[in-house]
Structure formats: structure tokens, C-alpha cells
Amino acid sequence: MKQGEKKNDMDIIEKLIAEEKEVALRRFRAGDFSSRVRALTQAKRKGRSLSSLRLRIPLAAWGGAALLVVLGIIAFFIFTPRTPQTSATQTIENFLRQTPAVQGLTRSQEFSTKEVETGASRFKESIVMALSSSGRNQLSEKTGQDKLVPDSRSPQMPHLDLENMYRILIREKSIERVLSLSLKKLEEV
Amino acid sequence: MESAVFEDMLAYQDSVFRICLGFSRNISDAEDLAQEVYLKAYRKLRTLKNPGLSREWLFRIAKNTCLEQQKTARLRRLLLLQWRNGSREMANGNPEDEVAQNEQIQRLKRAVQRLPKKLRVVLVMREYGHLSYQEIAATMGIKEGTVMSRLNRARSKVAAALQEATHETR
Numbered sequence: 001m002k003q004g005e006k007k008n009d010m011d012i013i014e015k016l017i018a019e020e021k022e023v024a025l026r027r028f029r030a031g032d033f034s035s036r037v038r039a040l041t042q043a044k045r046k047g048r049s050l051s052s053l054r055l056r057i058p059l060a061a062w063g064g065a066a067l068l069v070v071l072g073i074i075a076f077f078i079f080t081p082r083t084p085q086t087s088a089t090q091t092i093e094n095f096l097r098q099t100p101a102v103q104g105l106t107r108s109q110e111f112s113t114k115e116v117e118t119g120a121s122r123f124k125e126s127i128v129m130a131l132s133s134s135g136r137n138q139l140s141e142k143t144g145q146d147k148l149v150p151d152s153r154s155p156q157m158p159h160l161d162l163e164n165m166y167r168i169l170i171r172e173k174s175i176e177r178v179l180s181l182s183l184k185k186l187e188e189v
Numbered sequence: 190m191e192s193a194v195f196e197d198m199l200a201y202q203d204s205v206f207r208i209c210l211g212f213s214r215n216i217s218d219a220e221d222l223a224q225e226v227y228l229k230a231y232r233k234l235r236t237l238k239n240p241g242l243s244r245e246w247l248f249r250i251a252k253n254t255c256l257e258q259q260k261t262a263r264l265r266r267l268l269l270l271q272w273r274n275g276s277r278e279m280a281n282g283n284p285e286d287e288v289a290q291n292e293q294i295q296r297l298k299r300a301v302q303r304l305p306k307k308l309r310v311v312l313v314m315r316e317y318g319h320l321s322y323q324e325i326a327a328t329m330g331i332k333e334g335t336v337m338s339r340l341n342r343a344r345s346k347v348a349a350a351l352q353e354a355t356h357e358t359r
Contacts, residue, residue, distance in 0.1 A: 009348035016297045017316050021207055024216045028206050031220065034199050037227045041195070044231065 194240050195231055198247050202227075204318050205251050211317030212255035212309075214298060222258060226251045245327045248318065252310055252328065300350035308343035315340055 202223065209222035230250050237246055301309060314325045315336075326333045 006345070006348070009351070010344055012351065013297065013344060013347055014316070016291075016294055019291065020294045020297070021210065021317065024210050024219060025203060025206070027216050028203075028220060028223075033202050033206070033220070033223065037199065037202075037224060040224070040228060041231045044228070 194243055198243055208251045208318040211313030226254050248328045296354045300347045304343055304346055308339050311336055311339040312343035
């Protein structure tokens with residue numbers, strides 16, 4: 001009895017499954033499954049080849065860029081002179097320059113050199129002035145104007161006799177010679 | 190070579206579809222699953238060492254794909270169920286499909302779904318996929334005797350579930 005019931009149940013199950021399969025297969029076969037799958041696999045294949053191509057281009061670009069960077073680094077090391085000692089000296093020098101004692105020393109040096117320069121230039125100016133004034137005197141002598149004749153408008157000018165005047169002129173001439181010589185020397189320097 | 194093997198595999202599309210039908214809830218799901226099975230097979234074609242066993246290999250992919258899909262679907266349903274606060278509509282799937290199909294087939298489907306995984310796979314392979322005991326054993330990596338015993342248990346459980354459902358409706 002139980003066996004019969006069990007067989008009946010199996011028959012029902014099989015019948016139900018067969019019914020379900022029949023309906024489903026009819027619909028499935030109408031859909032042209034093969035061509036759909038083929039189209040999908042074709043698309044996948046194309047996508048795969050395209051993606052591999054896309055992968056290859058950036059790889060080449062990255063490789064080229066990396067090579068350029070490496071070459072640049074090598075060139076930098078080859079062409080840049082290695083002066084670690086100079087740079088060390090420069091560092092010490094800069095440090096010492098910043099110390100207050102050295103700064104004071106350099107300031108005083110600058111001041112003294114300025115002073116020397118201004119002294120020399122003043123000396124030079126005075127020589128040039130003296131020479132030019134003597135030149136003017138010579139010119140007045142040539143033109144016949146007696147410059148040594150006291151001007152009535154200048155009351156400070158003392159009255160001199162001819163002997164004293166000559167004495168002064170001789171001194172002036174010798175001074176002029178010394179000054180012109182010293183000027184030459186200065187210009188040479 | 191590979192494309193030739195794949196073309197040979199396309200000849201088993203009815204069997205693959207039937208297996209997918211046995212695991213899935215409706216025809217459109219089964220079609221989608223069958224398509225996924227073939228795409229997976231295409232992607233993994235290089236791993237097929239023995240082209241002579243391509244049939245079993247394809248059915249194994251079909252079984253694994255369906256089980257994975259069931260797991261995902263169950264999880265999704267559970268999450269949706271929690272989100273919708275136990276909506277009955279979501280728990281039972283798409284109502285339109287259920288109306289369209291025979292009520293008894295739906296009961297059978299539910300009974301198959303409730304089977305333990307080991308029994309369900311054997312039953313679907315045999316009843317839906319029309320696979321021989323030997324093929325099922327090769328696909329699942331078990332002995333033929335085990336296939337037979339599991340198939341027996343699965344049938345008994347489905348029959349019991351169907352009877353129970355019939356009593357409930359009366």
C-alpha cells in the first residue's frame with residue numbers, strides 16, 4: 001500500500017516537472033539562445049583585445065617616462081661638479097659673516113677704505129684746482145694783463161714789491177712742477 | 190580549438206537551461222542563469238584540461254552558478270524582507286509569475302527550494318537536467334550509490350511537502 005502511494009507521489013512529481021519543463025523549453029527555444037550567447041562572447045573577445053591594447057599604450061608611455069627620468073638623474077650626476085669642500089667653506093664663511101664681531105670688523109674696513117678714497121680724491125681735486133689757477137695766471141701773463149696787480153675792489157690783497165712778487169712766482173712754479181708730477185703719479189696709480 | 194569546444198558546448202543548452210530552471214524560481218531567471226553559465230564557461234575555457242569531459246565541466250559550472258545565485262537571492266530577499274518589515278509579497282517572489290504558472294508547479298518549486306542543498310542538487314540534475322547517475326556522480330565528485338540514495342531522499346521529501354501543501358489547501 002505504502003509502495004503504491006510512493007509510486008503515485010513520484011508520478012505526480014515527474015508529471016509536474018515534465019509539465020514545467022515543457023512550457024519553459026518552448027519559451028527558451030523561441031529566444032534563439034545560441035546566437036545571443038555567440039554575440040555576447042564576440043563582444044567579450046573584442047573588449048578583451050581592446051583592453052589589452054589600452055593596457056599596452058600606457059605601459060609604453062610609463063616605461064618611456066621612467067627611462068627619461070633615469071637618464072636625467074644620470075646626466076645630473078655626470079655633469080654637476082662635486083664640490084662638497086667648497087660648499088662647506090661657503091657655509092662656514094656665511095656663518096662667520098653673520099657673527100657680530102666679523103660684521104663690526106667689515107664695517108670698520110669699509111669705513112676706512114671710504115675715507116682713503118675721499119682723501120685721495122680731495123687731494124687730487126686740490127691739485128687740479130691749483131694747476132688750473134696757475135694756468136690762468138700764465139694765460140693772463142701772455143695776454144698782457146697783470147693779474148698780480150692788486151685789485152682796488154679787494155682790500156685784503158697786500159701790496160708787494162717786484163722782488164717779492166718774483167719770489168712768489170718762482171715758488172709757485174716749483175710747486176706747480178711738483179704738483180703736476182704727483183698728479184701724473186696719481187693717475188698712473 | 191577553444192571556439193570549437195565552445196560550439197560543442199552550445200549543443201547542451203537545453204540541459205543547461207533545464208538545470209537552471211530546476212534551481213531558479215521562474216523561466217526568465219533560468220534563461221539569465223543559462224546565459225551566465227555559458228559566459229563563465231567561455232571565460233574559463235582555458236582552464237579546461239580535458240575537452241572530452243566538457244559536458245560534465247559545463248554542468249558543474251551550471252550547478253555552481255545556480256547555487257551562488259540562490260545564495261545571493263536569498264540574502265537579497267532577506268534584506269528586502271527586513272527593510273519592508275516582513276512584506277509577504279516580497280517573500281513569495283513576483284506575484285505575476287506565480288499567477289501565470291500553475292499553482293501546483295509553484296508548490297513543487299517551493300518544495301524543491303526547501304530541500305537541503307545536497308539533495309536539491311541531485312534531484313535537479315536528475316529530474317530537470319536528465320543526467321545519468323554516472324554523470325551526476327562525475328559532476329558532483331561523489332559515488333553513484335550516494336547519488337541514488339540522495340535522489341531517493343529528495344523525492345520522498347518533495348512528495349511529503351506536496352502532500353502537506355495539499356492538506357493545507359483543503
